Amino acid sequence: GQQLNQSPQSMFIQEGEDVSMNCTSSSIFNTWLWYKQDPGEGPVLLIALYKAGELTSNGRLTAQFGITRKDSFLNISASIPSDVGIYFCAGRRAGTASKLTFGTGTRLQVTL
């Protein structure tokens, strides 16, 4: 089955730095979602995107729906220690009802 290509797989950054990650697919998606997962917990929705080119923010997080509809990007500005976790992108193709396809995740670690 298809999974989304997410990069980087992991990153170590210093507190205060900005973070960028992306997600790409060979298929067109009509919805892109970004989730964060803390250890021992389920993923929590951060941002949802519904239109090509859409740019949406949630506090220090900003995500964009790529204009080709085959990619999406997540930026975190001025990272803090609680940003540590795994970030997943997820996409939904037209006509696939409730089925989401998930990326393989980006593990973020923030050092002081």
Add this chain to the structure above:
Amino acid sequence: NAGVTQTPKFQVLKTGQSMTLQCAQDMNHEYMSWYRQDPGMGLRLIHYSVGAGITDQGEVPNGYNVSRSTTEDFPLRLLSAAPSQTSVYFCASSYSSGGNGYTFGSGTRLTVV
């Protein structure tokens, strides 16, 4: 309002045993799904349901059964556990077809020995 509740949180099974992972949501969501999470592979869809009485297969359905007799509950049954089913299992629910994002439970960590 508890959201999505999964039980048990941890389980160890012997190869060949059967068990049911429970999932309940109190948000009156129509859509519910089961995912498994394995290291380096993200989340993969096992089965999903678009409403009571309606279920369908996801990406990795083999070895699992589901039913949806009520809106609230969506149990996942392992018929004959195998070591390859060692994983973390997540149940999720949504109002609509996932476009608003699913709400996930906290997971069940299953080990098959």
